[in-house]
Amino acid sequence: MRPVAFDYVAPTTVEEVVQALSDGGEDATVISGGQSLLPVLRMRMADPSLLVDLRRVDSLREIRDDGDNLVIGARATHRQVSTDPLVRQHAGLIAKTAGSIGDPQIRYRGTIGGSLAHADPAGDMGAAVLALNGSLELTGPRGSRTVAGGDFFVDYFTTAREPGEVVTAVRIPKHDGWGSHYEKFTVVVQAWAVVAVAAAVRVEGGQVAEARIGLTNMGTTPLRAAAAEQALVGVAAADTDALRAAAATAGEGTNPPDDPSGTPEYRRHLAGVLAGRAVVKAVEAVA
């Protein structure tokens, strides 16, 4: 189908984007990569009056080193994020997760800011950003603010983003020397995750010193598996059985969806198994 008619602008600065959104009122919508929005428009599940395109705002594509953090512009594509040397070095989990999204064509267009703003609980990037304690930078009519990943995701397709605000960047604390892995379980090769687990570990003296585990599609928002993270601390890095056992609790206490791809019980089981695989591979990937 063809989308319902709308107006379109493509400003060149964040200020102009914010202005266009506030002039456009309630039905003005940001378009970034369009890989979630255009399918929605084609199926006429939304009918915005105005699309404000980020494609000419060059500053939003930058990926830069900011001391202890990496700052990834909201318009950076999944392809760009997955292949960028800075991201691979300082936040390998983010690069690996970006490389697992959709298919090559989707990754050339879809963006990190769009993925996070869209907040589909089955979307991959949220769990990785949460696991690395990332935060989001937003700019709106009342200025700019930074929101921690854990506060950004509020509910199913719902974030802390106020109307008129634009996500401008994602800020990720550097995790140099950590090993990481994104383990995604799908029904066919190219599909949304039934469940997926983002894991990052720091190993010291042959033992896990710190572990971070993010869960995809295990609730209405991406989640952290705090109990499993605790259980992993002190486990011998070479003892894969012990690593798997410690990670097996990752699904406990969660309330995952019930749909044709799996029941909540099945998903909780899957989360434990996938967390084990992710942690073992993350330990193997430690530099």
Place this chain on the structure above:
Amino acid sequence: MVSIRLTVDNVERTAEVEPRTLLVHALREQLGKVGTVVGCDTSNCGACTVLLDGESVKSCSVLAVQADGSTVDTVQGLAQPDGTLHPIQQAFHEHHGLQCGYCTPGMLMRAVCLLSENPTPTEEEVRHGMEGNMCRCTGYQGIVDAVMAASQAMSDSYGANQSSIAEPAGVAS
């Protein structure tokens, strides 16, 4: 209506489009590129794949206005003007990379992009690299064989060009 300028299959073109016009519809209905087809409504099938500034994208999931100022390459620009097939087309022909042919325009354009990203992929890399394109007929084996064969053919001819460029430099042996 918005006026857009784009270079389509090496020719500079302009078109008047509505903001809601999808790139695939502008290509098919206004620019004569009916070789690019629509196979789904969900951005899944990849039949509409074209190169936008050299990158493979699903033209049903890009607005025509978003392509303003860009270069678009479609399946119709692959063969030489004299009809000589592009190596990827030749390989699909020789290795039974198609049956009904509906997925083929998208397969070819994605394969061209894949081989530019990675000129000598493994079979596994070809399978992953073609994940965004669906085929209801072939079972994919012929497609994978064709992409592998094209990679071989293109790197052979690239190698030949390389040596013909390198030789006159006359490295004394």
